[in-house]
Amino acid sequence: MAETTAHTEVPGGHKGVFPPFNKETFPTQLTWLGITFILLYVMMAKVALPRIGSILEERRGHIDGAIAEAERFKRDSEAAVAAYEKALAEARGKAHAIAGATRDKLNAEADERRKAIEAQLAEKLAAAETTIADTKAKAMANVEAIATEAASAIVEKLIGKTPSSDAVRAAVADATRGGRA
Structure with a gap:
């Protein structure tokens, strides 16, 4: 089997200084730095900043346009609200006027009906009073005749003689007037 071992040695050694820190290469490095x-x-x-500037200008124009449009919409909405409030106030005024006119009309109609009913009641009352007066007069005429007959019968029973009808009528008439001549 093969033997595996790990070595940590670096072949060769360090030769010189790291190139960017080498003093001998500074002038060329600075030259290339300047050129770059x-x-x-x-x-x-010439390229990047003009593009960025145009993008910024375009955004500024877009933002200014959006702000102007928002202000226009705000003015339009305020005008619409004012027109709505004006129309609402006019509608309320018309509604109050219509309600007042309707109320006045209904009051006038009610007064007319009340007056007509009062006139009918007055006619009926006058007719009833006339009927009552006629009935009372008829009743009084009958009462006087009945009273005359009754008085004649009473006097006849009391004194045994029939009195003259003129004397009995005169006595009954005097009694119904309350004894006043």
Whole structure:
């Protein structure tokens, strides 16, 4: 079988300094650093920064447009709210006017009906009073005749003689008037 072993030795040795830290290569490194910096600067100034600037300007324009549109929508919504409130106030005014007119109309109709009913009741009352007066007059006429007959019968029973009908009528009439002449 083969024998396996691990070795930690590095062949060769360290020769010299790490190249970026070598003082002898500083001038060429600085030259390439300058050239690279100038190339990157020119590329950034001519390509990347204008693109970024145009993107920023486009975003600023988009944001300004959105703000202007939002302000326009706000003005439009405020105008719509004002128009709604105005229409609502007008509708309320019309509703109050219609309600007042309807109330006045119904009150007038109720007054007319009340007056008509009162007139009918007054007519019926007058007719009833006339009927009552007629009935009372008839009853009084009958009462006077009955009273005359009764008085004549009573006097006849008391004195045994039939009195004259004129005297009995005069006495009954005097009694119904309350003895007043």
